[in-house]
Amino acid sequence: MRMNYIIPEYRHLIVSNLCSVLNTSIDGLYVTDRHGMTIAINRTYEQLSGLKAKDVLGKNIKDLVDDGTFDTALNPDIVTSGKSMTRVQVTSKGRRVLLVGHPIFDYDEDVELVVTFVRDVTVMSRFQSQINHQRDMIEKFSSNIQKLSVQKQIITESPLMQKLLGVLDRVASTDATVLLLGETGVGKDVLAHRIHERSDRANKPFFKVDCTSIPENLIESELFGYVAGAFSGASSKGKAGFFEIADKGTLFLDEIGELPLPMQGRLLRALQDGEIVRVGSTQPRAVDVRIIAATNRDLEQEVVAGNFRSDLFYRLRVAVVHVPALRERQEDILPLIQFFLERFYQKYKKTIRLFPTAEEALLQYAWPGNVRELENLIHSLVVTSLEGVIREEDLPPAMQCAKRKLDNSAVGLQANYANFEGKSLKEIMAELEKDVLLEALKVHGSIAKVAKVMNVNRTTIFRKIRKYTDGEVS
Numbered sequence: 001m002r003m004n005y006i007i008p009e010y011r012h013l014i015v016s017n018l019c020s021v022l023n024t025s026i027d028g029l030y031v032t033d034r035h036g037m038t039i040a041i042n043r044t045y046e047q048l049s050g051l052k053a054k055d056v057l058g059k060n061i062k063d064l065v066d067d068g069t070f071d072t073a074l075n076p077d078i079v080t081s082g083k084s085m086t087r088v089q090v091t092s093k094g095r096r097v098l099l100v101g102h103p104i105f106d107y108d109e110d111v112e113l114v115v116t117f118v119r120d121v122t123v124m125s126r127f128q129s130q131i132n133h134q135r136d137m138i139e140k141f142s143s144n145i146q147k148l149s150v151q152k153q154i155i156t157e158s159p160l161m162q163k164l165l166g167v168l169d170r171v172a173s174t175d176a177t178v179l180l181l182g183e184t185g186v187g188k189d190v191l192a193h194r195i196h197e198r199s200d201r202a203n204k205p206f207f208k209v210d211c212t213s214i215p216e217n218l219i220e221s222e223l224f225g226y227v228a229g230a231f232s233g234a235s236s237k238g239k240a241g242f243f244e245i246a247d248k249g250t251l252f253l254d255e256i257g258e259l260p261l262p263m264q265g266r267l268l269r270a271l272q273d274g275e276i277v278r279v280g281s282t283q284p285r286a287v288d289v290r291i292i293a294a295t296n297r298d299l300e301q302e303v304v305a306g307n308f309r310s311d312l313f314y315r316l317r318v319a320v321v322h323v324p325a326l327r328e329r330q331e332d333i334l335p336l337i338q339f340f341l342e343r344f345y346q347k348y349k350k351t352i353r354l355f356p357t358a359e360e361a362l363l364q365y366a367w368p369g370n371v372r373e374l375e376n377l378i379h380s381l382v383v384t385s386l387e388g389v390i391r392e393e394d395l396p397p398a399m400q401c402a403k404r405k406l407d408n409s410a411v412g413l414q415a416n417y418a419n420f421e422g423k424s425l426k427e428i429m430a431e432l433e434k435d436v437l438l439e440a441l442k443v444h445g446s447i448a449k450v451a452k453v454m455n456v457n458r459t460t461i462f463r464k465i466r467k468y469t470d471g472e473v474s
């Protein structure tokens with residue numbers, strides 16, 4: 001069916017200006033009749049193909065292929081099939097162009113003309129690589145934004161924390177490197193966001209890198225990026241690293257104590273010189289990034305033990321903030337419970353109330369997993385509660401005052417089979433492991449010490465404690 005998109009009385013205007021109209025197209029245009037005779041091209045076609053009108057006009061497309069003006073043509077196939085087609089063509093001027101040809105039919109439904117749009121493949125592949133690069137950036141930003149969208153409100157009534165927030169707000173505006181120290185789950189991540197949000201970089205990217213989550217052999221390319229073909233498996237277009245992505249913004253290096261020694265040297269160089277070198281390149285690139293680092297390790301001790309470079313430690317130690325454990329700020333426990341109860345009420349449309357005895361037990365508990373452990377406990381209570389009220393005996397055994405008194409007696413951590421009846425061996429072992437690790441953390445005060453005493457790799461203890469305080473015991 002023929003459609004008419006031209007107001008009939010203006011048809012002559014279009015026809016008389018057709019050449020000018022064709023010349024406004026950003027695509028090259030190449031028109032042949034059904035026999036392959038070239039009857040029109042536009043100016044963009046000349047620019048893209050490197051050929052002149054006199055080289056092609058009035059000539060048959062088959063002859064142009066025969067004499068090497070083009071290596072291939074669409075016209076004969078489109079005339080035969082009556083279908084649109086796409087193909088890459090190389091011209092005698094060495095240009096690679098993408099042809100998208102369409103048949104135009106006469107009243108007998110025979111092909112009358114072939115109109116081919118011509119695009120520059122080189123420009124398109126450059127666009128494609130820019131699009132790929134931007135897609136990479138968007139993916140990275142969106143995973144960051146997802147994390148950001150998690151409630152980052154800071155709940156505190158503790159004078160200790162109020163004082164700390166005052167210090168942080170003063171530090172935020174200085175652009176100085178900040179080192180946040182504190183046990184797992186105390187809120188270092190939340191505080192890093194606050195520093196960024198109250199700094200002059202607030203409307204630039206905030207990018208968090210968890211140094212434990214990147215495989216050792218990829219850390220350098222993830223942080224500093226790489227150039228095309230830098231290593232096998234690398235993207236053929238190269239990739240920006242976290243430093244470049246966070247340019248003009250803040251880079252939060254979480255668990256910096258876990259960074260392998262060789263990477264510590266490279267990080268120090270980047271911080272000192274304000275420039276990075278992509279893997280596989282020798283060309284430095286300037287970056288303007290504010291660093292906030294965090295760890296639950298005792299970095300000073302790690303320096304003495306030779307696990308952390310002293311020069312990097314001193315470079316990071318411009319503003320050091322010790323975030324107190326939850327047990328050192330009891331005033332925060334009830335407000336945090338209230339805050340998380342309300343958050344999960346909204347999420348699950350379910351309300352629960354804690355009996356005073358349960359609240360008292362939670363106030364007495366040592367919270368080795370800190371705010372994260374408390375958040376996950378409230379989450380689990382809201383999800384699993386049947387009656388809408390929580391008594392002390394509904395809490396996990398380690399949190400019950402009466403149970404703890406028993407634990408503190410000669411019985412200690414000894415397993416009582418009655419508590420485990422009906423559970424699989426895997427579940428029992430996981431519960432025991434959790435109790436032992438959390439108890440050891442209370443006794444020794446840091447993951448590093450627990451690891452040393454138990455003769456296990458620090459990362460293993462770290463992972464297990466995080467898993468248990470996240471409530472993911474399986």
Ligand SMILES: Nc1ncnc2c1ncn2[C@@H]1O[C@H](COP(=O)(O)OP(=O)(O)OP(=O)(O)O)[C@@H](O)[C@H]1O
Pocket residue numbers: 151152153154155156182183184185186187188189190191254295296371372375466
């Ligand atoms: N003061 C607070 N108010 C509200 N939520 C908090 C507060 N402190 C921590 N949280 C919440 O507790 C959880 C753990 O906090 P966060 O991840 O900041 O701890 P962390 O010290 O960075 O832990 P890790 O060392 O394991 O990375 C997060 O869900 C966070 O939103």
